[in-house]
Structure formats: C-alpha cells, structure tokens
Amino acid sequence: MPPGTMSNIVAIVGRPNVGKSTLFNRLIEKRDAIVHETSGVTRDRHYGKSIWNGIEFSVIDTGGYVEGSDDVFEEEIRKQVLLAIEEADVLVFLVDVRDGITEMDKTVAGILRKGSKKAMLVVNKVDNNMQQYEADVFYKLGFGDIYKISSINGSGTGELLDDLVAN
Ligand code: GDP
Numbered sequence: 001m002p003p004g005t006m007s008n009i010v011a012i013v014g015r016p017n018v019g020k021s022t023l024f025n026r027l028i029e030k031r032d033a034i035v036h037e038t039s040g041v042t043r044d045r046h047y048g049k050s051i052w053n054g055i056e057f058s059v060i061d062t063g064g065y066v067e068g069s070d071d072v073f074e075e076e077i078r079k080q081v082l083l084a085i086e087e088a089d090v091l092v093f094l095v096d097v098r099d100g101i102t103e104m105d106k107t108v109a110g111i112l113r114k115g116s117k118k119a120m121l122v123v124n125k126v127d128n129n130m131q132q133y134e135a136d137v138f139y140k141l142g143f144g145d146i147y148k149i150s151s152i153n154g155s156g157t158g159e160l161l162d163d164l165v166a167n
C-alpha cells in the first residue's frame with residue numbers, strides 16, 4: 001500500500017506523548033492492516049487501514065522520530081504537521097487532557113488553522129467523568145466541536161469515528 005495509492009486519508013498529529021500511536025493502534029485494530037515504516041529518521045510514519053460503517057480509510061501515525069526521546073524540537077513537529085496537511089484529507093489533532101493547553105499545542109493549532117484541510121480536535125486520556133469536564137478547556141483553541149476519548153479504554157472513539165468517516 002504505497003502512500004500514493006491511498007484514499008480517504010486521516011492523519012493523527014500532535015505533540016509527543018499525547019497518545020497518537022495508541023489511537024492509531026486502536027483504529028487499525030483487528031483489520032488487515034498493512035503497516036510499514038518509511039525510511040528516514042525525521043519522516044518516519046506508520047500507515048494502516050481501517051474501516052467504520054463500511055467506509056474504508058487509511059490512517060497515518062505521525063511523529064515516529066520522537067520514540068524514546070524527550071528531546072523534541074518544535075521545528076520537527078512543524079515539519080510533521082505540514083507534511084500531514086499535504087498528505088491527508090482530514091487531520092485528527094490530538095491533545096492530552098492531563099496537561100491542558102500547552103505552548104506546543106498552540107503551535108500545532110496555529111499551523112492547522114492556516115492549512116486548508118479539515119481538522120478535528122480530539123482530547124485524549126479522558127479516562128473518567130471528572131476529565132470529561134476538564135477537557136472543556138480545549139474549546140478555547142477554537143476548533144468548534146471537540147471529541148473526548150480514551151485511546152486506552154476506547155471510550156468516545158465510536159462517536160469520533162462516526163464523524164470522521166462522515167468527513
Ligand atoms: P505519542 O507519542 O503521541 O504517539 O503517544 P503514545 O501513543 O506513545 O502514548 C504516550 C503515553 O500515553 C503511553 O504511555 C500511553 O500508554 C499513554 N496513553 C495513550 N492514550 C491514553 C489514554 O487514553 N489514557 C491514558 N491514561 N494513557 C494513555
């Protein structure tokens with residue numbers, strides 16, 4: 001499945017450790033996923049296939065370069081997000097409810113706002129009811145609707161997928 005032949009492409013973007021890879025793995029779970037890593041250090045990406053409500057789509061997990069490292073440069077994030085905007089039809093902008101809005105989140109938000117692609121703001125690690133309320137702070141980023149999910153236990157992912165394939 002070379003990237004050039006994919007259609008209905010969803011890219012998951014966001015700063016390190018928000019749970020992009022965990023969400024990716026959940027989306028392609030139990031599918032005939034063909035996952036491969038592209039060569040190169042800063043452009044490593046995972047590509048997989050998923051299906052929801054009978055609609056097939058490809059998913060890109062971005063930011064593989066940060067695996068096992070806290071030393072992440074804003075410039076690298078910027079490159080990843082710009083590449084994702086080019087490649088994808090819809091962007092899933094993932095943030096972490098536990099950290100609130102960080103400076104790096106604001107940077108990613110700014111890049112996505114300037115891009116011409118639809119971006120859905122998804123608040124991850126909403127594992128309990130209290131965090132459902134805490135997640136509301138992300139409305140401030142101005143992306144309209146927000147989605148509250150737990151990539152670990154799967155809550156909220158059905159609603160996200162309904163709207164994802166609708167786009
Ligand atoms: P990435 O750097 O954005 O790809 O983030 P990862 O998918 O590697 O996840 C970073 C850490 O967050 C890991 O320890 C995950 O297990 C954890 N994580 C991911 N999703 C959730 C979630 O929904 N709830 C909780 N509590 N932890 C999560």
Ligand code: MG
Nearest residue numbers: 020021063064
């Ligand atoms: Mg990752």
